[in-house]
Amino acid sequence: MTPRNAPPYPTDRPTPFDPPVELAHYREHEPIRRMRYPDGHTGWLVTSHGLARSILADSRFSARSEFKRPPVSRPGADPFYGAPALPGWLVDMDAPEHTRIRQRLTGKFTARRMREMRPAIERIIENLLDDMERDTPPVDLVESFALPVPSLMICELLGVPYSERKEFQRNSETLFSLEVTADEASAAMDRLYAFLRELATTGGRRDGLLAMLAEDGTLDAEEIAGVGVLLLTAGHESTSSSLALSTFTLLSHPEQLAKLKERPDLVDNAVEELLRYLTVFHFGVPRTPLEDVEVDGHLLRAGESITVSLPAANRDPEWFAQAPDTFDIERRTSGHLAFGYGIHQCLGQNLVRMEMRAALPALFRRFPGLALAVPAEEIPLSTDMSVYGVHRLPVTW
Incomplete structure (x- = not known):
């Protein structure tokens, strides 16, 4: 195959829960291969778990936005890709700038800190379930539950x-x-920066992260605003998608849902399996080599774009040996890449886990007869978003 004939990133899904079938074919036969980007550039697609981890952990592969290209058509990324990172937007930075900003945040997202916040998320969840219970079904679970849970929590x-x-x-x-x-x-980014800039300047609520960062004095107001925008947007979009799509998955796999109801001790592993199985960052992670690098017998030239397909890596039978395309809440899930890998691994992963571990069991305890209110094929999937999920999830009980 010549670069000129390289295929684009595949996007057609066989089911709501499975990635495009081409990804499995590529992973089996050519786990790093040429791929054509929407702007005509020919780069690389990585689909195996081992190569994904290797590249994401290698400092020779840059996350800087100056070099990034979206793997699928996304005009809204044009102002931000191919240009220096916005202030505070650490996902688009390499060390040492990435390190400087991330160090100010890491301690606020530890597993211990999330455990301390567990009572707050449980109050939020119970209040939302109370509201749902007073409503008349069917209701949209996205609007009533999956979106407000992480939105309230990230605001908190x-x-x-x-x-x-x-x-x-x-x-x-x-x-x-x-x-x-x-x-x-x-325009949307400008509005968000203006909103968070004002809060960063005034300190926001005194016990909030923005106020703590302002008091610390290490980051300037623009960087605090950027960190706020990043956490606010990613913090509710990814978790909302994960919660709604996970509920859809459990309702579509009644034997697994029954097992979870019978064995509440499985909730932690069930959440990890849902994260692996669904992998809502469905177009993967962009990287760019800063120098020529040989990977698995291929020479990747400096400046060529690479897309690391997280959905493909999370279905790799070389790592997940037992039927990785099957949803199994008792699976050994360690090592999944739903949150990425390396120094850019998702900062808020412990928050996402805590929210899902609290929200899903509470939802099914309160509504043991929860069911889809429309046929599964009528659920509108968010294939038009960079984070995969459902736009609406009509449910009844």
């Missing part, structure tokens, strides 16, 4: 007024959409 963590949620949710949805224009995405 940052010190952002929840009354502002409609505005930041709307702007966040714009940023994650594959279909908005560059101008629309730029």
Whole structure:
């Protein structure tokens, strides 16, 4: 295969829960191969678990936004890819800038800190379930539960007024959409920065993360605003998608749901399996070699784009030996890459885990007869977003 004939990133899904079949074929026969990007550039696609971990842990492969290209058409990324990272936007930075900012945040997202926040998330969940119980089914689980749980929690963590949620949710949805224009995405980002900049300047709620960062004095107001935008948008989009899609998955796999109800001790492993099996960052992670690097017999030239497909890596039978395309809440899940790998591994992963471990069992305890209110094929999938999930999930009980 010549670079000129390289295929694009595959996007057609055989089911709502399975990645495109081409990814499995590539992983088996050519785990690193040429791929054509929407701008005509020919780069590389990585699909195996081993190569994914190797590249994501290698400092020769840059995460800097100056070099990034989206693997699928996404006009809204144009203002941010090919240009230096926005202030505080550490996912688009390499060391030492990435290290400097991340060090100010790591201690706020430890597993211990998340355990301390468990009572707060449980109160949020119970209040939302109370509201659902007073409603008349069918209800949209995304609007009633999956979206407000992480939105309330990230507001609680940052010190952002929840009354502002409609505005930041709307702007966040714009940023994650594959279909908005560059101008629309730029305007949404500007609005979010202005909102968080004001909170960073005033300190926000005194016990929130923004206030702590302002008091610390290490980051300037623009960097604090950028960190706030990143955490606010990613913190609720990814968890909301994971919660809604996980509920859809469990309702579609009644034998696994029954097992979870019978054995609450399986919840931690069930969450890890849902994260692995669904992998909501469905287009993978972009990297760019800063120098020529040989990988698995291929010479990757400096400046060539690489897309590390997390969904493909998380279904790799070389790592997940027992039927990796099967959803099994008793599976050995260690080593999954749903949160990435290396120094850019998702900062908020412990928060996501804590929210899902609390939310899913509580939902099914309160509504043991929860069921889809429409046929599964009528659930609108968010294939038009950079984070995969469902736009709506009508349920009844």
